[in-house]
Amino acid sequence: MIILLSNHLSLIQMKFESPTQTPVSLENPAVRKVVADILSQAITGELVGMCNFASLVETISDVEELMEAVEHAESERQHALGFAQIARQHGLQTTVNLEGVYWKTMRQKFLKYARQNDFIACLIIQEVMLESFAVSMYRDTGLAIGGDIGKLLLQTSEEEKEHLEHCTEILQQELYKSGEAFVQKFHALHVDCMTVLAEWSATTDARGHCGVCNGTCMKDNLEDIGLSTKKLRANAFRTYAEALDNIGLPSEQTTVWILNLPM
């Protein structure tokens, strides 16, 4: 019975984790545009992450945590380099724009808390909110694109998952120590920052062009690689919800938080 169950579960796992058998055709201009835009968003996001981890250094007193933050910043830099390199290999034109409206807003939000030396807030923004979206969206796009680009996205998703897991223990301790005050703090950060990510991933852009995609919004063309904005976004929310569960935040409240995001 146990064997049967584990077989059953591995089948489910395989269904969700195996890259597409046939990679998307980069000969198709529409597909090239979407894949280039995905890589542009990925590079920009990784660079924002790199800057955030570098800023985080200022808020840390613990030496081990300090080294870890520097290591994470380097890891984000490597991810950005990897995405840029694979784009070049395929002749895909990418745009890196840290001034793009959503990424810039996220960076500003992060800096606001970094300037207050609020290490926990910074950790929540970078390692829970941004990494949840990264883990989920790299996985979904990696599975859809396939080939070496898909493989790189999936591999990066796995590495980002480690960042997500890294913060869980620290935040569990915070919850244990501060209880309701921590829940309220998390909620305030959720309203402040997840609103931006919810708008960024919505089907229509409330804040205009993101400043990263080439020309039209790639969300309108995700179907060209067999994805939908709604699915991509819903999966990201799921990963975020699971991260909140793992920290131990009350799901009775976090479900309400998520349902009150811009939809």
Add this chain to the structure above:
Amino acid sequence: MPPLAQPYDFAIIGHQEKWEDVFSIVRQLRDSSLAPIAEEDIKDLYPFFPPRSLFDISVSSTGSSQTIRGKYIETFIPPDLLIHHPRENFGKVYQAALWAGKHRIPISTLGGFTSIVLEGDLQLLPHDQEARFTTGNTLTAALIARGVEDACRLLNRDLAQSTLLVIGATGDIGTALIHYFRNRVAALQLVARNKKKLALFSERLNGCNCSFSTNPLDFTPEADIIISVASTSDLELTRLKKGVLIADAGYPKNLNGAGFSQKDVHLFYGGMGYVKGGYCSTPDYHPIFYKFPSPKIAHGCVLEAMVLAFEKRAEPYSSGRGNITVSRMQEMLAMAEKHGIVPAPFFNESGLWPNQLFNDRCDEK
């Protein structure tokens, strides 16, 4: 996932039966000052939520001074995928069970369709943890049986002279009910989808006046009483005997929109119980989750976890298929009654039966 700060006595793993119920929940949870989420968007988002607790439940026993606390764990199974997507639904139920286990909840019941997904096989759930699970089918079956007996008394019917048709006869609850009624009615008519299973089951009922078919319409003209416990929502019963008594206890409701005249049939929702001491939820989602004629009414499968928690019997009381015995049904009903959990008053989609005083079966005003 760290354990909950406060200990809980039980959990209910559940799902929504209709999209309209999901829409109501989302509307309730979303701030009214925000733009409402379009129904199509809710349908896209809802299935992606990981199974999780949505509210706390507290229940008081009238037999002792005990108040127990529980969690409602929503599986987020899309209502339109309840029946034909066992593989996807299994994953959701498994994750919900993991949630209960990680929070060290001693006993959880598999409400509604979640036990059907596993076909009652609790071995499929995580068992490397302290949590125990029950399908809740024993109390459901006991409440259906008691409901039929009480309705017969209320309608002046002689059960011993009646022909009983059971739809969903080879399921866990159907089997239990056939064993219960085999010596209490004049004739049994069994209906299920699988003819081979039916034939095998009928053979085991030797000495009993029993016939079987895969088509309920073969039997409806003769049936005095019909118990429907199938996993379908599109059952259409025609050529019914005038005045037939029907207990619809299926998941989802088997006979919704069946279209027969209420004057010609006496239909009640079977397997429902009534908590004399009352139960409440925090936050108060009671009105959107439990739309019954009384806030004290709940499904039998849900109530089984509460009974086991009151009795401090964290055990897989109902498990597998075909294991419910008449004596276990009687024991479960007796335990329930000890804590003020009794059969619900008769009701259906139109509300309470008109010819019934509310306190007839609940001993309450």
